[in-house]
Amino acid sequence: MKMEAMSLSGLDNTKLEALAHDIYSDLVEDACLGLCFEVHRAVKQGYFFLDETDQDSMKDFEIVDQPGVDIFGQVYNQWKNKECVCPNCSRSIAASRFAPHLEKCLGMGRNSSRIANRRIASSNNMSKSESDQEDNDDINDNDWSYGSEKKAKKRKSDKVFLRSLKQPVLLNPNSPRRSKSLKHKNGELNNNVNTDPYKYNYNSGISYETLGPEELRSLLTTQCGVISEHTKKMCTRSLRCPQHTDEQRRTVRVFLPGPSASTLPDVDAVVESDGYDVSDGQALMNRLQWDGSSDISPSDSASSKASTNNSDSKKPKKKKKPSLGLSSSGTGGTGGGTGGGPGTAGSGSSSQGVLSLPSRKKKPKLPAPPTPSIYDDMN
């Protein structure tokens, strides 16, 4: 042991170093040898020179080392500065943004429909949330529309400006746009107030004056619609919104000419008539009485079935309020008020119709008696 210690102490740093160095050299030599064997085998097996076959092609694909160019010789942002002219809107768009712009511009592609749907949904919600300031507290309760309301709020500021621009257009109930959308909506089951993404019928808070009959109707079939005293706007919350009672909703639907079905669960279904404005004392009738009438049945056949009870009471009222241009697709609960302008049944009401179908069968005759009384009240 002592000898060990002595010999250990005899080993100073340099010696240790030298030893380590020797070990290291051995290892390096082993590595070299390994490489030699590898190369030799490659040569004898014939695969050593495989990666250098053709001088010409080697020159073609040589690595490029110039500034502004990648190693393949391609310029990186060659198309960045180029601008293309959009064939749809005739704007000049940057090349890298051209494809998404086109997608939105043409309204095709997955995203565009999603955006359009969202806009529509949020326009519904916006009118709800805007109509009553007090509602904001309860917004969190409204699970269905919370998400879209959030989005709607964000975009509200954007859209407010647009809305002010667009309002003049919307005010005209007989504008060609409106009738167009009417035609398209025939027979359609839609909860959408507006399927045209460019129309920007996106009201934060809907004032009933600006709405055409068609839209009012469809609005009322899907939304609460109660008119707030503060803002004179219709509540855009769901049909079962806790802020307003059914009575209020009924009142609104009576007040505004020819609105759609009420929210009452026992509401009878609304009969759809296809955008025939007109006459529709009979059309109104159809909505009121939906004995055996399907959602999409033509108003004519429905009217033939409908009783004539309400037609007389309705007609005078129609004349009274032509401006409102709402058609009543009233059911027992609401009793559509006067069918002031075109009395088109809200196609949106069809959804109502579907919902109340079962109740329909249960209480077919109920609508008739109550409605006249309501009219009396209004009168």
Added chain:
Amino acid sequence: MSKDLQMRAAINQKLIEMGERERLKELLRAKLIECGWKDQLKAHCKDVIKEKGLEHVTVEDLVAEITPKGRGIHRSNLKILVPVLVVHHSYMVSGCVEASLLQQINYYDNIITLLQLSSFISDPH
């Protein structure tokens, strides 16, 4: 001299037994590839082969040509660093392969025991 040789042999043997030699070897190989030593040497091989003719290359030729170069490349790497790193055990910089390997070996605790052993072997002297 023979003592040193014996010591070296003993150490080597011990390293092999412990499997540390393999580990160090793999480590060295990886580092050599990383720093491009292997590619440089391979290019040199190519030259040698082209010089000698593809058919007639032998292992011995290659070894004779390559090995000194292989070690020499390292020496050149090392020469720059040695004055800086010197004898001190505690250099942190191991940019050079050799230095890092040496570091590994030096910090190897068991080398002490190896040396102990070897000195024990050479004790009778």
